[in-house]
Each structure stands twice: as C-alpha cells, then as structure tokens.
Amino acid sequence: MLERLIRLWQLRAAVLRWLRRGWHLFVDRVVEPVMECAIRICGWSAILFIFAILFFVLWIAAPMLFGGLDLVEFFTSENWRPTSAVRPQFGILALLLGTLSVTALAMLLAVPLGLGAAVYVSEFSSGKLKETLKVLIELLAAIPSVVWGFVGMMVMGPIIIHFTGAPVGVNLLNGGVILALMSVPIIVSVGEDALKAVPDSYREAALSLGAGRWEMVYRVLFPAAKNGLLAAVLLGVGRAIGETMAVLMATGHAIQIPHSLLDPIRTLTATIAAELGETVEGDAHYRVLFVIGLVLFAVTFVVNLAADLVVKGIRSERTS
Amino acid sequence: MSHQYCAVLVAIGLLVAAGCGRSSEGIRMEGSDTMVNVAQAWAEKYHETHPEAVVQVLGGGSGVGIASLIDGNCDMANASRKMEDREIQRLKAKRGVEAKEHVAGHDALAVYVHKDNPLDTISLEELAEIYGEGGKIGKWSQLGVDSKVLATDEITRVSRQNSSGTYAYFREAVLGKGRDYKLGSIDQSGSKDVVALVANTPGAIGYSGMGYATPGVKMLRISKHKGEAGIAPTIENAKNEKYPITRPLWIYSAGEPEGQAKAFLDWILAPEGQKVVLDLGYVPVGEHAK
Numbered sequence: 001m002l003e004r005l006i007r008l009w010q011l012r013a014a015v016l017r018w019l020r021r022g023w024h025l026f027v028d029r030v031v032e033p034v035m036e037c038a039i040r041i042c043g044w045s046a047i048l049f050i051f052a053i054l055f056f057v058l059w060i061a062a063p064m065l066f067g068g069l070d071l072v073e074f075f076t077s078e079n080w081r082p083t084s085a086v087r088p089q090f091g092i093l094a095l096l097l098g099t100l101s102v103t104a105l106a107m108l109l110a111v112p113l114g115l116g117a118a119v120y121v122s123e124f125s126s127g128k129l130k131e132t133l134k135v136l137i138e139l140l141a142a143i144p145s146v147v148w149g150f151v152g153m154m155v156m157g158p159i160i161i162h163f164t165g166a167p168v169g170v171n172l173l174n175g176g177v178i179l180a181l182m183s184v185p186i187i188v189s190v191g192e193d194a195l196k197a198v199p200d201s202y203r204e205a206a207l208s209l210g211a212g213r214w215e216m217v218y219r220v221l222f223p224a225a226k227n228g229l230l231a232a233v234l235l236g237v238g239r240a241i242g243e244t245m246a247v248l249m250a251t252g253h254a255i256q257i258p259h260s261l262l263d264p265i266r267t268l269t270a271t272i273a274a275e276l277g278e279t280v281e282g283d284a285h286y287r288v289l290f291v292i293g294l295v296l297f298a299v300t301f302v303v304n305l306a307a308d309l310v311v312k313g314i315r316s317e318r319t320s
Numbered sequence: 321m322s323h324q325y326c327a328v329l330v331a332i333g334l335l336v337a338a339g340c341g342r343s344s345e346g347i348r349m350e351g352s353d354t355m356v357n358v359a360q361a362w363a364e365k366y367h368e369t370h371p372e373a374v375v376q377v378l379g380g381g382s383g384v385g386i387a388s389l390i391d392g393n394c395d396m397a398n399a400s401r402k403m404e405d406r407e408i409q410r411l412k413a414k415r416g417v418e419a420k421e422h423v424a425g426h427d428a429l430a431v432y433v434h435k436d437n438p439l440d441t442i443s444l445e446e447l448a449e450i451y452g453e454g455g456k457i458g459k460w461s462q463l464g465v466d467s468k469v470l471a472t473d474e475i476t477r478v479s480r481q482n483s484s485g486t487y488a489y490f491r492e493a494v495l496g497k498g499r500d501y502k503l504g505s506i507d508q509s510g511s512k513d514v515v516a517l518v519a520n521t522p523g524a525i526g527y528s529g530m531g532y533a534t535p536g537v538k539m540l541r542i543s544k545h546k547g548e549a550g551i552a553p554t555i556e557n558a559k560n561e562k563y564p565i566t567r568p569l570w571i572y573s574a575g576e577p578e579g580q581a582k583a584f585l586d587w588i589l590a591p592e593g594q595k596v597v598l599d600l601g602y603v604p605v606g607e608h609a610k
Contacts, residue, residue: 083482084500085491094503157520167474167523168506248509253481256504264506274509278353278381278483280407285483 057293064287065294074291080255082275082285090288092295094255098172098265101258102251103240105176106183110240111233113180114187118232119217121188122195134192141185145246152178152250166262168252173261175251179243183236190235194228195221227313234307238300244269268292346374347581351385351398354427354486354511354529355569359398361596362588369592373580382485389574390414395581397572400427400485417575424588426603428530428558429490429565430539432515434522439465441541441550444494444564450475450525451490453500460523470522477505478514478526486511489567490527527565530558531601558603569602 058065069090077091121133156177157169164173198221206216222229244267252264253274272289279286349359356379363375378385378394385397390411408419431447433439439460446463449455457463459473467473479501480487491501506524508514514528519536530553533539541550542564557563577585587593594604 079503081482081500081503083488086498086500153517153520161521165471167472168476168517168521170506170517252506253508254504254506264504266507274481274507275483278383278481278485280383280404281387 054297057290057297061287061290061294064284065291068284069288069291074288078255078257080271082279082288088284090284092268092292094257095266095268095271095292096295097257098251099241099267099269102172102175102179102247102265102267103237105172105261106179106240107233107237109176109180110183110187110236114184114232114236115191115229117184117188118191118195118229119221122192123213123217123221134189137185137188140181141189143182145182145243146249148178148182148246149249152246156250160262164262168264170250170252171262171264172251172258175247175265175267176261178246178250179240182243182246183239186239187232187236190232191229194225194232197228198224227310231307231311234303234310238303238307241303242269242296242300244273248273268296272296346376347396347584348376348378348394349396349398349571350378350380350388350394352382352400352485352569353379354400354484355398355424357531358425358569358597358600358602361600362584362593365592365596366584366587370583370587373584375584381483383483386572389419389572392574395573395577396585399570399572400567401488402570403572411574415574420573420576422571422573422585422589423568423605424571425569425594425597425605426558426566427569428553428555428563428603429486429493429527429567430530430533430553431542432518432526432528432533432537432539434470434518434524435536435538436469436522437465437538438469439463439540441543443543443546443548443550445546447494447542448496448499451477451479451501451505452495453502455502472523474523476521476524477502478517478521478524479505479507480511480514480527481507481509484509486528490565493565493567529601533601555598555603566603 073089073091075091075096076093077089078094079089079091080095081087081089117133117137121130121137125133152174153170156174159169160166160171160174161169202220202224203216206220207213211219247267248270251267251270253266253270254264255266256263258265272292276286276289279289349363351359356377359377363377366373366375378388380388382397382399382401385394386399386403386407388394389397390407392415403419403421411417411419431442442463446457449457458475460467460470460475461473480490482501487501491499495501506517508517508526511528511532514526515532515534515537518524518526519534530539539553541552543550544564551557551563553563558566571585571588573581573585576582589605597604
C-alpha cells in the first residue's frame with residue numbers, strides 16, 4: 001500500500017518534471033521566437049507599408065506616366081478637364097499653384113503664431129498655466145479635419161463675406177486660415193521641444209551678461225535651437241500640403257490660378273478626394289489621379305526628408 | 321528557425337484578412353450619390369413588408385457602384401449616368417453576363433439661386449453662356465438683375481466634381497455636345513452641398529436635383545429660348561417632359577436579377593417603390609406615375 005503510494009508520488013513528480021521541462025522547451029522553442037518575430041514584423045511593417053503604398057500608386061499610375069500622359073502639358077497647363085467629351089486635358093498647374101498658395105498663406109500665418117506660442121509656453125509660462133496650455137494645444141491637434149472644414153464653410157465663410165464683400169466665402173483666405181490653425185499645434189509642440197533642449201547654462205550665461213529676456217530668446221535661444229525650429233516649421237508645411245478634407249470644404253474647390261486672397265482655389269489633395277470615387281477604374285482619368293498622388297508623395301517626401309536631415313543636424317551638432 | 325515562424329504568422333494574418341473580405345448574404349445595392357437617399361428609403365420600406373430580406377445600401381458614386389458590380393461585390397449598381405461601353409465589355413469579360421438596365425425613376429435638375437435673388441426665369445441659352453467655355457455672361461447685371469440686391473455683381477458658378485453623373489448630364493443637356501465647362505466654378509462633391517453653398521452665397525447659381533431644395537434657395541423656371549415662358553421644375557412638368565433638364569435614374573444588374581434581388585427590383589418598379597421615389601422629390605417612372 002505504502003509502496004504504491006510512494007510510486008504514485010514518484011510518478012506524479014516525474015510527470016510534473018516532464019511537464020515543466022516541456023513548458024520550458026515550449027517557451028524556448030515556440031513562444032520566444034514567435035514573440036521575437038512578431039516584434040520584428042511590427043518594426044519592419046512601417047518600411048513595408050511605405051514601399052507597398054509607393055508600389056501600389058506607381059503600379060496604377062505607370063501606364064499613364066510612361067506613355068499617354070504629356071508631362072509638359074501636365075505641369076504647365078491650367079486646363080484640368082479630365083472628363084471632357086471633346087478632348088480630355090490633364091493640366092495640374094492651377095491645382096499645384098492652389099496647393100502652394102494655400103500652404104504658403106497658412107505658413108505665413110502659422111509660423112509666427114506657432115513659434116510665438118512655443119516661446120511663450122517654453123520660456124515665459126510655468127506651473128499650472130504651462131501644463132494647461134500644453135494640454136489645450138494637443139487638444140487642438142486632435143480636432144478632426146472634417147470639423148475644421150465645417151468651421152471654414154459655416155463660420156469663416158460668412159465672416160469673410162461680411163468683412164471683405166467677397167462674392168463667395170470659401171476661398172484661398174478661408175483655406176489658409178483653417179490650415180494655419182491646423183498646423184499651429186505641430187509647430188508649437190515640436191518648437192517647444194527644440195527650445196527645451198537648449199541647456200539652461202545658455203540662458204544663465206545670457207542673463208548674467210545683462211541680456212533682457214527678449215534678447216535672450218532672440219539672440220541666444222533662436223540661434224541655438226534653429227534646427228529644431230526649422231524642423232517644426234517643415235513638419236507644419238508637410239501637414240498643410242497633405243491636408244485634404246478641410247481644404248476641400250474651405251477653399252471653394254475651383255480650378256483657377258489665384259490672383260487675390262479672395263479667389264476660390266483647388267488643391268491637389270482635394271482633387272483626388274473629390275474625383276476618384278466616380279471615375280471608371282483603369283481609365284486615363286483614374287490613372288492620372290494616381291500620378292497626382294505620386295506628385296504629392298514626392299513633395300511630402302522632400303519636405304519630410306528636409307525636416308529629418310535638419311533634425312539630424314541638431315543631434316550631431318550637440319554630440320560634437 | 322524564426323524565419324519559418326514569421327512565414328507562418330504572416331500566412332495566418334493573410335488568411336484572417338481574406339476571411340473578413342466577404343460580408344454576409346443579403347441584397348447589396350451600391351452606387352450613385354444622387355440616388356443614395358432614395359435607395360436607403362427603398363431598403364427601409366422594403367424591409368418593413370419583407371422582414372426576411374436584408375438590403376445593404378452603399379453610396380460612393382456611379383463609377384464605384386458599376387466597378388463593384390463588375391467585381392461581383394454588389395447585386396445592383398445605381399447610376400445617374402449610362403454605363404459606358406468599356407464597362408459593359410468588362411462585365412461581360414469578367415462575369416460572362418450582359419449588363420441589364422432598368423429605369424427606376426427620373427430626376428429633374430433644378431437651377432438654384434439665393435432666395436433673395438429677384439431673377440425668376442432663365443433660358444437654356446443663358447445658362448450655357450454662364451457655364452460654358454467661352455461663355456459671355458459673368459455678371460448678374462447681364463441678366464437684368466440689380467446688383468444692389470445681391471451686394472455683388474459677380475455670378476458665382478457652383479458646379480459638381482467632374483466625375484459625377486450630374487456634371488456630365490448637365491453638360492450634355494445644357495452646354496450641348498462638344499462644349500466644355502468654363503473653368504473656375506466652385507465644384508462641390510455632393511448634391512446637397514451645392515444647395516447649401518448657394519443658400520450661403522447671395523451671388524451664386526447652381527444646379528442639383530429638385531429634391532434637394534431648402535428654404536434658403538429658389539428654383540428658377542427654365543425656358544428653352546430667351547423671352548419664352550419658363551417652365552417650373554415640378555413633378556408634373558418633369559413627367560410630361562415639358563421641363564427640359566430631366567434625366568433617368570438607372571439601376572444596373574449583371575444579367576437578369578434572380579431570387580431576392582429580383583423580388584426587390586420588381587418591388588422598386590411597382591407602385592410601392594415608386595411612391596418612395598415621389599416622396600423623396602424624384603419623378604416616378606411612366607405607367608406608375610399617377
């Protein structure tokens with residue numbers, strides 16, 4: 001009886017040992033590699049997605065891009081008539097100028113406002129006020145773009161008509177102001193980080209030499225943080241160029257080269273968004289919209305790369 | 321070792337993704353933005369009397385619906401333009417059936433101006449001069465409208481995005497074949513948006529379905545030639561074809577519809593379905609248009 005109990009106990013211990021070893025084996029051979037690989041996939045996925053998207057856009061655009069599309073007309077004509085029954089024309093000059101003008105206007109408004117706010121938050125506010133401001137600015141960045149578009153159409157539009165006597169309220173000015181408000185949060189948060197990264201010894205040295213606070217900001221902090229501030233501005237530019245829904249609603253979406261602030265305009269992004277849904281798949285029009293996608297891809301890539309190189313510039317400067 | 325696991329994981333991911341692609345059974349109707357309201361109303365009304373039938377309605381545009389029909393992702397495609405030859409060819413090549421065309425109603429395109437605009441009637445010729453390439457009308461005073469009332473003399477043209485069925489129809493019916501739009505119009509992405517912008521903009525003129533009228537806008541009477549009496553966009557005038565800019569609303573199916581889809585389509589063309597068309601401000605088809 002006792003012997004049997006002991007043997008049973010030994011058996012149990014053996015089974016447990018075997019199970020434990022199995023578990024360790026399982027963890028070593030299965031769980032670890034799977035986890036490792038899952039994490040690796042996460043890391044590589046960003047690269048994968050970028051190339052997959054680029055490949056996909058290029059794949060659809062290629063038949064038009066390398067044959068059929070007159071690239072000179074594409075970049076120099078303002079006639080965007082992709083569905084004309086007479087002669088379809090694919091000229092994006094007006095759309096390109098629309099994108100550039102609304103981005104330039106937005107930056108003209110957003111850069112002073114954004115950098116000013118960054119300086120205030122970083123250098124002149126403290127404690128609760130600083131925290132509140134930071135939270136509110138982040139909140140501003142979280143407002144969906146369709147809501148901004150709505151504000152442009154329903155609030156800004158009538159205000160513009162009332163004060164300027166413009167025939168229509170959705171135009172370059174409206175789109176520029178809305179885009180500026182959307183880019184400010186990015187400029188503020190990146191700009192503030194750049195200012196915060198300047199060592200306090202710079203500030204102390206400047207103040208001890210008798211500089212005023214404004215002099216300290218203007219003569220010491222700006223030069224010291226100039227790369228970070230430039231990166232903030234470029235990220236804001238990237239945001240403005242890529243924005244779609246808000247500009248579609250606020251700019252008026254009219255194909256013309258703008259001559260005044262009150263002219264309705266149309267951007268590249270909004271053109272794709274508005275037209276792609278109803279084109280015939282595989283059609284010339286459909287493919288040209290993807291070529292526009294490539295143009296946008298190229299522009300935002302250059303802007304982001306510039307921002308990246310500038311940021312890298314800061315790092316190597318600091319380590320040297 | 322770990323590469324094998326990676327391959328397995330990716331394969332599982334793809335399988336899961338592929339499994340999600342197919343949605344549940346039911347009648348799927350997709351397409352024209354102009355028709356999406358009426359299609360939704362059909363689906364709801366039909367479900368009341370036929371609780372066993374589930375109708376899914378998607379918008380996205382005439383082109384999207386037709387592409388979806390070609391790929392076999394929907395049973396019926398709504399279209400506010402005719403299916404193009406190459407689309408019919410592709411349907412035949414891909415699914416081996418002919419496209420079947422059904423007219424489910426008519427849409428009278430109304431020309432809208434701001435409610436304070438004193439203009440009452442406009443001729444097709446004048447509309448072509450306002451919207452057409454090289455057209456000579458750009459000021460309200462050219463139409464005899466006192467610019468003081470509108471606070472601007474500039475005519476703000478409101479149009480649709482160039483891939484919309486409404487855009488193509490208005491071009492054909494008003495500008496005539498072989499004429500393009502003047503560039504620089506404000507191109508809206510939805511029928512409703514056109515009316516909303518005209519209501520907000522005293523100097524604007526725009527075209528959109530008759531069913532989208534709101535208290536902020538006024539529908540103009542249309543005459544064929546300048547000086548003739550204008551015809552108001554009403555159901556009555558659209559039905560007897562007096563009103564000059566009326567177009568059919570099409571439903572396309574791949575071959576003759578069968579089973580549930582056929583029952584639904586028959587119901588749409590029957591008096592119950594046509595009453596929905598009328599209720600939403602569109603014009604019912606022929607014999608049921610009482």
